[in-house]
Amino acid sequence: MIHFRPDQPKSEQVLTEMRRRIQTGDYKPGYPVPGEPRMAEEFGIARRTARKVINALIAERLVYTVRNIGTFVADPQTGGPPERIEPGDDDQDQPEESAVPD
DSSP states (O other): OOOOOOSSSSSHHHHHHHHHHHTTTTSOOTTTTOOOOHHHHHHTTTHHHHHHHHHHHHHSSSSSETTTTTEEOOTTHHHHHOOOOOOSSSSGOOOOOOOOOO
């Protein structure tokens, strides 16, 4: 959660944080960014504020959407889907293997 400053709109502060996460590689090209409900919960903002942030990221070509699937980090050179998605460094983005014994 961000400690919001009263002199700047919350949407601008969340947008700055999302830009930072994308630019530093916390969110990698081709991987999803939090949707409206998750962003609203994580930052303690209204869903309409989260929607405003996502729309701004789309306008800046930092993310792209796939209808009925989600919003993903764009390729920094094209502003669209990357040609290749690099594997993540953590297990969070990888499907879990079945724990069924032989």
